Amino acid sequence: MIRSVSQLPAMLWALGLSIILSITLAPASVHADTIVQNFVVPAADLLGPTDQNLLNQPITVFSFNVNQFDPALGTLDSADVSFNASLLITGTAGPTGGSISGGASTSVYFDGTSFTGAGSGTGSGGGPGSPVSAPFSLSGSSGLVSGILPSAIGTGTVVLEMSSLTGGNLDGSTLGTDTALLSVTGGNVAVTYNYTAAIPEPASALLLLSAIAPLIGLPNRRRRRIGPTSSVLQVTL
Numbered sequence: 001m002i003r004s005v006s007q008l009p010a011m012l013w014a015l016g017l018s019i020i021l022s023i024t025l026a027p028a029s030v031h032a033d034t035i036v037q038n039f040v041v042p043a044a045d046l047l048g049p050t051d052q053n054l055l056n057q058p059i060t061v062f063s064f065n066v067n068q069f070d071p072a073l074g075t076l077d078s079a080d081v082s083f084n085a086s087l088l089i090t091g092t093a094g095p096t097g098g099s100i101s102g103g104a105s106t107s108v109y110f111d112g113t114s115f116t117g118a119g120s121g122t123g124s125g126g127g128p129g130s131p132v133s134a135p136f137s138l139s140g141s142s143g144l145v146s147g148i149l150p151s152a153i154g155t156g157t158v159v160l161e162m163s164s165l166t167g168g169n170l171d172g173s174t175l176g177t178d179t180a181l182l183s184v185t186g187g188n189v190a191v192t193y194n195y196t197a198a199i200p201e202p203a204s205a206l207l208l209l210s211a212i213a214p215l216i217g218l219p220n221r222r223r224r225r226i227g228p229t230s231s232v233l234q235v236t237l
Contacts, residue, residue: 033074033197039064039160041085041187048181049091056187061085061106061138063161066191068154074197079152081110083117083158084139085187091180093132099125100134104165108140111158113147116140135185138165152193160191 009226028208041062043046062085089100117140142148151158 003034024236031197032077033195035069035193035195037066037191039189039191041083041184041189043185044183046087046182046184056161059165059182061087061162061165062187062189063159063163064189065157066110066160068155069152069193069195070155071153074195076149076153076193076195077149078192078194079142080190080192080194081108081115081142081148081189083108083162083187083189084137085162086135086137086185087165087186088136088183089123089134089166089180090183091132093128093130095128097125097127097130098132099123100132103137104136106138106140106162106166107164108160108162109144110142110148110160111151113151115142115148117162138162160189 005062039062046059046061047057062083067184069079091100093099101121101123105116105118107114107116117138119136119138121134121136123134192223
């Protein structure tokens with residue numbers, strides 16, 4: 001029960017403060033979110049011209065600097081790297097002719113932690129001195145490779161690279177001397193961070209406080225006293 005009008009601002013202030021405290025002390029809500037970094041694999045000649053095996057030599061198909069997940073954003077739940085790359089072997093058939101085709105595998109490294117990919121292609125062939133080629137593609141994903149998650153957390157960058165190709169018949173052994181060329185013709189790489197972010201509710205409480213404070217006033221504000229503003233001096237003769 002309000003005893004006087006002068007008590008109203010104080011009561012309103014107490015009510016607003018209780019609402020603000022209930023919001024502030026409530027558990028912060030959370031939501032899932034995703035950060036994706038996309039990279040384009042540039043076209044480039046990797047090896048050749050050569051008559052050597054093109055797939056068993058150290059090469060770098062791609063290399064990127066990847067931003068780590070900033071822990072200030074929340075808790076990183078998973079990190080995944082997926083890639084695809086298109087490659088091409090071209091050349092000229094040797095004195096006996098022939099064709100090239102087969103498959104290959106690769107290793108991709110995320111800050112030193114490796115995972116694999118694989119692919120295949122069908123090549124063309126012909127008689128002696130005829131042009132031959134073998135386009136093929138490689139793809140893979142890190143999935144749940146445990147070593148990637150710790151490396152993905154931080155405020156800097158890490159290196160992601162494909163630096164080897166092995167296996168298969170995709171080589172220059174059936175081609176003429178010094179005619180085989182290994183090239184990458186394009187591709188894409190995606191790094192995905194799935195994380196849980198907390199929403200700070202105290203900010204909402206402060207916003208509410210700033211809105212209602214001018215309306216209800218502060219209870220500690222000094223009350224103005226109501227009284228005479230002047231006095232009369234009485235003189236007795």
